[in-house]
Amino acid sequence: MLINDLIYRNRSYRRFDESVRISEQQLIDWIGLARFSASARNAQPLKFVPLWEKERCDKLFPLLGWAGYLKDWNGPKSGERPSAYILMLNDTDITTNYFCDDGIAAQSILLGAVEAGFGGCMIASVKKEKLRELFQIPDRFQILMVLAIGKPVEEVVIENIKDGGYKYWRDEQGVHHVPKRSLDELILKL
The missing domain is CATH 2.20.180.10 (putative fmn-dependent nitroreductase like domains)
Incomplete structure (x- = not known):
């Protein structure tokens, strides 16, 4: 697939076929794309938490804000929710200034997902303290965003x-x- 096609198909999808599951290995492979992407000063401060188990995904879902411009829509209904997520964190022991690394990494991950027939959405509207508590994220990691990933149906x-x-x-x-x-x-x- 050509890069033009990948970028055009990489939309912010918000409705998915939840029955199409994504494996841990697929998420790790896509995180690997972020690993080889550019990083300001080559500091590489980003860390990732892959979530593919339905139970953990269900616990994360209510902590996310979906499509702020769609005032009459509270997010995807059951059956249309993402089947996986990647939490993106900044390791403040490495640096407190991650510059634009998060955007570069997120784009790389989502392009990999699109190439494999999936899609996703970068979500920065997150109840961060509840997320930190739920997944016991140590204080040194700054929560940047959540990538919601699944098989798009919209x-x-x-x-x-x-x-x-x-x-x-x-x-x-x-x-x-x-x-x-x-x-x-x-x-x-x-």
């Missing part, structure tokens, strides 16, 4: 921004629409 449509509206939305059929700025708007000709 259609995501990319469209051009109209009238400055950049907020994603769902239509009556449940299709998820994501407005994107045009390439001409992104490139400054100075």
Whole structure:
């Protein structure tokens, strides 16, 4: 699969076929992609906690915020929830400044998932103290985000921004629409 295709298919999916399970080894393989990705100053401060067991995934789910722009939606219903997660942490014993490592690592992991026929969503809206308590995460690890991963069941449509509206939305059929700025708007000709 070409990189253009992988990036285009790497959407923020929020509904999945929960019956399609992801193995521990698949998660470890995708974390391995983050291991070989760029790291500011090559400090490599990120740590990862893979969760694939249904019981642990079910305990994590209520600690996550889903799709803030969709005010009338509280997240995926049972059967449409992610079948795995990866907790992303910063090891403050290595550094307190992880720069942009989290975004690079998350993108690498999700591109690996997409290549394997899965998809995911980066979630930073997390009840962090409850998460720390639930999984007994030592204080030295700063909770950065949770990657929710599964077999997507929703259609995501990319469209051009109209009238400055950049907020994603769902239509009556449940299709998820994501407005994107045009390439001409992104490139400054100075």
